[in-house]
Amino acid sequence: MKLIAVIPVYNHGEAVGAVVRAIRGHGLPVLLVDDGSEPGCAAVLDALAQADEGVQLCRLAVNQGKGGAVMAGLRAAAAQGWTHALQIDADGQHDTADVPKFAAAAAAEPGYFICGCPIYDASVPKARLYGRYATHVWVWINTLSMAVRDSMCGFRVYPLDRVVPLIDSVHIGRRMDFDVEVAVRLVWRGVPVRNVATRVRYPAGGVSHFRALQDNLLISWMHTRLFFGMLPRLPLLLWRKLA
Template structure:
């Protein structure tokens, strides 16, 4: 059985989330909104959005901000409780191309045990420092997985098979903030999951709001890469044996 839904973590994106949800619902997919401790203004907007389409939207609220990773996991847990097998994660700020959702879902339906991961296709306006910073993370992911399976681990547009993600979260405490998107992919790769990389156009947040905190999040990401590196060393024989068996 393949039964997908969309999970949108939301933290103070009241000016952009309405258009994102409208576009998601236009695809015919149900939507789980996770309010990650937003301000009263955003909480009110989310309440109106959910009330306008009660058959299509589940609204879940965190009493306080817990981070993007925790919000995504909350959404995936509610997806499992509602009987969904796959959760398409997309950001609330409008940076992702919602028109690509059908392509992502088609890939997930054809390969239900794989993780469908978006990789950004930027135009010439993207700052060079943004590309360099992402590339550094890509290199660490390739090292920590001993593979080139994942083209981009930082894009928050992807389709998760629900059961393996929740099994991973039960046995390992995953990063709760901006480190989540990368860590979950590396650990699922260690578990033997296959990846399908799908190119998708990515822009800047339509509401101009970014929750990336340079010092805090860079520190979290650096610590995550170091932890994963030592985890890779322990798993290296198994990872290399798996790689050679597929060669």
């Protein structure tokens, strides 16, 4: 297994440095994907890449959304010969102390999609916490399983030989709908899932790019598309469940 961390970044200049240093402390190389950040954040990313040969920078000229940035990073990682990519957010929400746990899970089961299952502290906004359950239910319906415990967690490891052909062959949402949709479609393709518990916190003053109206509409439309995509797959999903 050759594992690299892929971090999508959009104007998280104040937080991303600590995330990168923590991941590098675990010995993992890092690929930063600058998703059209403002000049101040772009300068921070340039400095991180110049200071450490284990940090690469991929720059997107126009903002693509979180999903677009992650997909650009996954394609770049695969082209360089990496076999697995650890996705983690740039805003410091995810507990980088769990990076070795995710890496070990991927090494033990290299064909699996390793998906973070959040353990929240008191900092989580209650509206965001309760709103996630609607997505959980739809994912369980659209996969006819509870294989993915939390499809919205952006801390995960992908086997690149399974996820890159997927994102190259079908349209997947490029914004906050990406994490959910790619998880469902990996299950549809028969990729087994391992859920890994991890602590998640919402830092005071943290920058969130979640747009309440627009992104909730995108996610609702995604669930609708996936439901009608599940229907022709229903016999196969039922057969797998029975098997």
